[in-house]
Amino acid sequence: MTxxxxxxxxxxxxxxxxxxxxxxxxxxxxxxVAYMLLAPAVLVLVVLAAYPLVFSGVLSFKVDPLYNPDVAxxxxxxxxxxxxxxxRFWKSVRLTLTWAAVVVTIQMVLGFFIAVLLDRQMRxxxxxxxxxxxPVFVSPIAMGLTWRFIFxxxxxxxxxxxxxxxxxxxxxxxxxxxxxxxxxxxxxCWQWTPFVALILLAGMQSISPEITEAARxxxxxxxxxxxxxxxxxxxxxxxxxxxxxLVDSIRIFDLNWVMTxxxxxxxxxxxxxYDYTIFKxxxxxxxxxxxxxxxxxxxxxxxxxxxxxxxxxxxARIAELN
Amino acid sequence: xxxxxxxxxxxxxxxxxIRHHRKFEISRRQMLKGSxxxxxxxxxxxxxxxxxxxxxxGTIVHFASSGxxxxxxxxxxxxxxxxVFPNVELEVVSKPMTEALTQINTYMRSKSDAFDVVTQDHAxxxxxDAMGALTNLDPYLERDSAWYEDYQGDVPENYRHMWNLxxxxxxxxxxxxxxxxxxxxxxxxxxxxxxxxxxxxPTTWDDVIEVAKEIxxxxxxxxxxxxxxxxxxxxxxxxxxxxxxxxxxxxxxxRNQDWTPACSTEEGFQSLSTLVELQKYAHPVTANAGExxxxxxxxxxxxxxxxxxxxTATLNDPTYSDYHEHWHMELSPKGTxxxxxxxxxxxxxxxxxxxxxxxxxTAWAWIKFLNSGDREDLGGSPLIADAIVGAGGQLSRVSTLxxxxxxxPFFVGxxxxxxxSVVNAPVIPEAYAIMGAVGEEVADAVNDDxxxxxxxxxxxxxxxxxxxxxxxxx
Numbered sequence: 133m134t135x136x137x138x139x140x141x142x143x144x145x146x147x148x149x150x151x152x153x154x155x156x157x158x159x160x161x162x163x164x165v166a167y168m169l170l171a172p173a174v175l176v177l178v179v180l181a182a183y184p185l186v187f188s189g190v191l192s193f194k195v196d197p198l199y200n201p202d203v204a205x206x207x208x209x210x211x212x213x214x215x216x217x218x219x220r221f222w223k224s225v226r227l228t229l230t231w232a233a234v235v236v237t238i239q240m241v242l243g244f245f246i247a248v249l250l251d252r253q254m255r256x257x258x259x260x261x262x263x264x265x266x267p268v269f270v271s272p273i274a275m276g277l278t279w280r281f282i283f284x285x286x287x288x289x290x291x292x293x294x295x296x297x298x299x300x301x302x303x304x305x306x307x308x309x310x311x312x313x314x315x316x317x318x319x320x321c322w323q324w325t326p327f328v329a330l331i332l333l334a335g336m337q338s339i340s341p342e343i344t345e346a347a348r349x350x351x352x353x354x355x356x357x358x359x360x361x362x363x364x365x366x367x368x369x370x371x372x373x374x375x376x377x378l379v380d381s382i383r384i385f386d387l388n389w390v391m392t393x394x395x396x397x398x399x400x401x402x403x404x405x406y407d408y409t410i411f412k413x414x415x416x417x418x419x420x421x422x423x424x425x426x427x428x429x430x431x432x433x434x435x436x437x438x439x440x441x442x443x444x445x446x447x448a449r450i451a452e453l454n
Numbered sequence: 455x456x457x458x459x460x461x462x463x464x465x466x467x468x469x470x471x472i473r474h475h476r477k478f479e480i481s482r483r484q485m486l487k488g489s490x491x492x493x494x495x496x497x498x499x500x501x502x503x504x505x506x507x508x509x510x511x512g513t514i515v516h517f518a519s520s521g522x523x524x525x526x527x528x529x530x531x532x533x534x535x536x537x538v539f540p541n542v543e544l545e546v547v548s549k550p551m552t553e554a555l556t557q558i559n560t561y562m563r564s565k566s567d568a569f570d571v572v573t574q575d576h577a578x579x580x581x582x583d584a585m586g587a588l589t590n591l592d593p594y595l596e597r598d599s600a601w602y603e604d605y606q607g608d609v610p611e612n613y614r615h616m617w618n619l620x621x622x623x624x625x626x627x628x629x630x631x632x633x634x635x636x637x638x639x640x641x642x643x644x645x646x647x648x649x650x651x652x653x654x655x656p657t658t659w660d661d662v663i664e665v666a667k668e669i670x671x672x673x674x675x676x677x678x679x680x681x682x683x684x685x686x687x688x689x690x691x692x693x694x695x696x697x698x699x700x701x702x703x704x705x706x707x708x709r710n711q712d713w714t715p716a717c718s719t720e721e722g723f724q725s726l727s728t729l730v731e732l733q734k735y736a737h738p739v740t741a742n743a744g745e746x747x748x749x750x751x752x753x754x755x756x757x758x759x760x761x762x763x764x765x766t767a768t769l770n771d772p773t774y775s776d777y778h779e780h781w782h783m784e785l786s787p788k789g790t791x792x793x794x795x796x797x798x799x800x801x802x803x804x805x806x807x808x809x810x811x812x813x814x815x816t817a818w819a820w821i822k823f824l825n826s827g828d829r830e831d832l833g834g835s836p837l838i839a840d841a842i843v844g845a846g847g848q849l850s851r852v853s854t855l856x857x858x859x860x861x862x863p864f865f866v867g868x869x870x871x872x873x874x875s876v877v878n879a880p881v882i883p884e885a886y887a888i889m890g891a892v893g894e895e896v897a898d899a900v901n902d903d904x905x906x907x908x909x910x911x912x913x914x915x916x917x918x919x920x921x922x923x924x925x926x927x928x
Contacts, residue, residue, distance in 0.1 A: 195923045198559050199581030200883035203924045214919075220894070285738035286675055286756050307738040309901050395685045396741035397901030398894070409686060412556050413890035414581075 192421035198414035211421035220398055221422070224406040225429075227313065231402055232381035235320050239377060240370070242321065243328030248358065250329065251336045265330055267323045276390030279319045280306065283391075309399035312392055316400055320387060324380075328373055335369030336362060367448075371441045375434065382430055403429075490526035490845040494533035497837045497844075503538045504830050511541035512813040514820055517558065518573035520548035522768055522846025523635070524803060528573075528824070530845035534838055535823050542816055552744065555886070562587035562808060570811040571821060573803045576616050577687075579631070581883040582806070583619055588630040589807040594818045595629060601822060601832045608827050608851045609633055610872045617804045630806055634825045634842075636850030637801030638871035639695045639786055639878070642752060642760045642769075645863075646780040647676075655784045657796075659696070659728045662761045662787050666735035669758050677737035680757035682745045682764070683729075683900055687886065690893030691878065694799065695762040696725035698876055699786060701793025704888060704917060708880055713926045717892065717913035724789055726899055726906045732761075733900050741901055752781060762786050764801055767848040767864045783867025785874065800875035802850060827851055884920050891916040 192211055196204040215221045250261055267275070282289045283305035291302040305315045339362065347353075347361050363370070385404035388394065394401035394409060401409075403426050411419040518524040525548035532544055547569070549557055558574050562585045574582065582588050595602040606614065617631035643655055647669060656662045670678035682688040697703065702721025706714040716722070733740065737757040739747045749766050751757040753775035768774045769781045788794040805824065807817050824842075826834030839854040848868065849855065855865040879885035892913045899909035921927060 197883070197887065197924070198556075198563055199578070199886060200584040200924060201563060202584060207923075286751070287754065304738050307741050309741070309903070312742070392742060393684060393686070395897060395901075396683075397898045397903045398685060399901065399903075401685075409890070409894075412686070413887045414559065415887065 188420040188423055191417055192424055194417040196416040198411070198416055200414075207417070211418045212425075214418065215421055215425065220401060220406065223398055224401045224403050227401060228382055228384075228403040231313070231317065231384065232378055235317050235324070235381050236374060236377045238317070238321050239325045239328045240374060242325045243332055243373075246325065246329035247332035247336055250333050261330065261333070264326045266326075268327045270323070272323075272386035273390055275319070275323060276387045280391050283315055306392055307396060309396045312396060312399045316388060316391060319391070320381075320384070323387075324377060328377065331369060331373045332366065335366035339365050364448075367444055368441065371437065371444065375437045375441075378433060378437070379430055382426070382433070490522075490529040491533065493844045494530040494841050497530075497841045498533035498537055501534050501537055501835060501837050503835075505538070505833070507539050507819065508541055510539050510816055510819050512816045513543040513545065514570040514813050514817050515545045515547055515568065516571040516573070516820065517547045517549075517554075517561075517569040519551035519554040519803075521551065523766060523848060524548070524551075524573055526845040527842040527847035530841040530847075531824055531838055534835070534841060535820065538823065538833070539816075539819060542819070544820065558582075559585075559886075565810050566808075567810040567812060569808055570813050570817040571805055572808055572811075573635070573805050574631075575803055576800070576877065577879040577885050577889060579617065579804065580881050580885060583630065584883040587806075587808050587810075588619065589809055589811075589814075591629045591632065591807070591818075594822075598822060601826070604827050604829055604832055604834075605632070605825060605851075608853050609636075610850070610852065610875075612875055613800060613802060613850045613872065616800060616802070616877060617806075631804030632806075632821055632825050633802055633804050633850045635803040635848060636868060636872065637764055637848060638798040638868055638875050639691070639762050639764055639801065640783045640798060640867045640871050641786045642763045642765050642781060642783055644755075644758045644777060644780050645782040646777075647758050656761065656787050657785075658790055658794075659699070659724070659761075659787050660790060663728070663731055665759065666732060670735040675756050677751075677757050678735035678759055679732050680737040680740050680743065680748045680751050680760050681729075681732075681762060682743050682748050683733075683736075683740050683897060684742050684744045684747075685897035686893045687889040688744050688893060689896040689900065690889035690891075691764075691799065692729060692762055693725055693892055693896045694879070694889065695786060696729060697721055698797045698799065699794060700724050700789035701791060701795065704880055704892070713921050715914035715917040715921075717917070718907075718910040721789070721791070721793070722910045722913075723906060724791075726896060726909060729896065730900055730906060753777070765864065766846070767843070767862055768846045770862045770864050771846070782863045783870075785867075785870055796874050798871035798875045799878040800872075801878055825851075827853060882924075884924055887920055888917055891920065 193206055193208060194204055195207050195211075246264070250257060250264070283291075285291065285302065285304050285307045288305070290305060294300040295302050304311050306312050343361065343365070347357055352361060383404055384402055385408065388400060388402050388405045389408065392400040394405045403422075407419055407422045407426065410422060516528060518528055520526075525546055528546045532546070535542070535544060548554070555575055555578055558572060559578060559581060561568060562582055613633050613636055614629075615626050617629060617633055618626040619630045620627045641655060648655065651669065653665055653668060654661075656665045666678040668678075669676075681692055683692060694704070697717075700721040702719055702725065703716060706712040706716045737743075737751050739751055743751075745764050745766075748757070748760065748763060749769065752760075752763075752765070752769055755775075755777050765783065770778050772778045775781065785796040786798055788796045805821050807814060807821070811817060823833065823838065826832065826838055828834055828836045828839065836857070839849060839851065839857075842849060843854065843858055843862070848864070852869060852872070855862075855869050859866050859869070879889055895904070895909040895912045895916070898904045899906055904912070
């Protein structure tokens with residue numbers, strides 16, 4: 133039987149699926165394309181993030197000495213139990229949280245005041261801003277080594293200035309357990325306060341001139357202006373800066389390692405340095421377990437902050453609508 | 455012109471020369487980087503090899519800790535090696551010592567073929583063996599038997615046997631590494647200060663405390679004592695050095711494989727108590743110092759004495775310290791119990807060919823060249839050792855130490871220490887981890903964060919856990 137072209141077309145039309153069915157096929161095709169486009173990114177994520185994470189997770193349940201692979205074996209939760217039983221683990225957590233709370237607070241307060249100063253119209257403000265940001269770009273290793281020499285207890289520059297310039301007693305700085313952490317904090321604040329200041333400054337400069345003008349006309353000035361107008365308006369910026377600095381501070385490693393390696397004793401033994409020390413001693417399983425605990429700690433803080441940020445935003449919007 | 459006029463004139467000229475040099479001053483880093491190669495090139499100009507081995511070719515990569523003693527020594531020998539082996543491309547890769555030790559373990563654990571020759575500390579030796587990273591050098595040594603005989607005759611037996619496998623009561627076993635470098639934990643002291651005060655170098659730990667009291671002068675920034683007391687393996691070695699001198703050890707009887715931890719003993723208590731007591735007279739850097747920091751305060755004259763230090767031959771180098779003539783070395787002190795003795799922890803780095811490295815023949819030619827003695831008929835030359843010593847190296851060959859003894863009191867100290875040297879850590883893969891764990895406890899005790907008794911108990915507990923995990927008690 134011969135079938136004309138028109139008939140064939142007709143029969144084909146007759147067999148054509150209904151509209152919703154065709155839409156489903158299109159959607160399937162679109163999904164397929166989407167998956168194919170996403171695949172490279174997912175693959176990269178799996179290789180670079182998921183696999184190491186799973187590998188570390190498995191490792192954290194093993195004794196696996198770097199120096200003797202033959203004796204590796206599973207030990208269940210014991211690495212975690214060992215950490216919780218270890219006074220140095222708790223000390224490192226306490227030091228890390230203290231460190232993060234103190235340096236972030238100092239950096240935020242100082243950074244805010246500096247931003248306020250830089251926010252004023254004055255000659256050379258641009259140059260000042262450019263100079264101000266330099267510490268942020270200095271390599272932490274080079275900076276740490278330089279500060280270590282500056283704080284050298286006998287012949288360092290810091291003690292020379294104290295002693296010769298002001299006639300004061302020399303300090304031990306990094307060499308004594310009571311002063312080492314504070315000295316590290318000074319250096320960290322020196323490096324990161326400018327970063328905080330510049331971000332806050334950007335936030336301040338994004339405030340609409342109408343608001344500033346209205347505040348001026350209402351004679352809202354000084355402390356009230358900043359607490360009632362500026363801080364509420366740049367709150368999201370403040371939260372983001374706090375979040376960035378908090379996470380960075382909890383992960384502090386380079387400066388801590390270069391300047392004190394966690395010492396004297398364990399006076400500056402913060403989380404990442406302690407974890408690296410555990411690795412250097414060859415305890416891969418314990419290292420992985422500690423790494424996971426740091427990850428969980430950081431995640432708790434991030435989630436708490438994002439929640440807080442979300443609540444603040446929501447409250448602001450409700451207030452706006454009312 | 456009177457004598458004093460001449461002196462003034464000479465002084466003025468010297469100052470002019472110094473000012474002139476300062477105009478063209480280069481950084482210390484640049485100087486260090488270039489000096490080893492320059493020294494090698496200078497010596498290479500005088501070096502006339504007996505034979506040139508054009509048939510040996512290929513590229514070899516040698517990994518070593520960075521610094522004068524290790525990587526710079528290799529760089530200083532390279533120009534001489536290039537003359538004998540013109541078709542060999544030699545690359546020296548280096549990392550700071552504290553990182554290098556771990557990195558080598560990481561490379562070897564992953565069976566890396568990145569290096570053909572590696573210089574590594576003895577404390578890592580057993581773990582390298584456990585990873586299967588060491589090559590049996592016996593076939594090479596048998597083939598070059600005359601060279602090996604010369605090496606055996608010149609390097610003390612206890613240093614050679616450190617690098618033999620299997621370990622245990624019946625050495626030598628098979629040779630897994632060659633020992634170009636030698637070191638020992640010794641007493642370092644400023645001879646001029648001791649002579650001036652009429653003090654003898656202390657031979658017991660009780661004397662050490664007395665001497666420290668006497669020479670401590672913090673007001674004038676002259677501190678009695680300095681030591682590498684940074685947490686981790688540095689302070690572990692301080693404790694182990696003291697412990698061995700009191701007759702103690704980490705284990706009840708390592709030789710007979712009784713692996714019961716033995717830090718919390720009378721010997722352990724005496725050792726750690728002395729270190730804690732000494733901290734009163736310590737240079738401020740001591741609390742967090744590695745060997746580099748200790749050497750710096752020796753060199754700048756602010757520390758005067760250390761009963762236990764690894765030190766460096768560079769201390770006797772006029773370009774490194776103004777006190778280069780005054781730094782002398784003696785055997786480290788001993789305890790006062792019957793088991794006590796002068797026991798120097800043997801330091802030193804060995805050179806091995808990793809199992810996964812390539813170009814074996816060329817690598818062996820390089821190792822042999824580096825470790826050659828003075829005999830030219832065996833392919834050696836005094837210039838090779840001179841290049842190493844000139845760069846800051848310290849050799850295990852006694853003939854070289856003797857030749858340089860009048861200029862390097864450090865070498866005189868080494869020659870005294872070699873006969874009484876004992877291995878610097880238990881010869882088990884867990885050695886480095888044990889040293890790190892003990893070091894943490896010791897550092898906390900020295901910094902008053904825990905009592906001596908608690909620190910020693912914690913050492914035992916941690917050693918026990920490490921040994922349990924490795925199956926020693928099953």
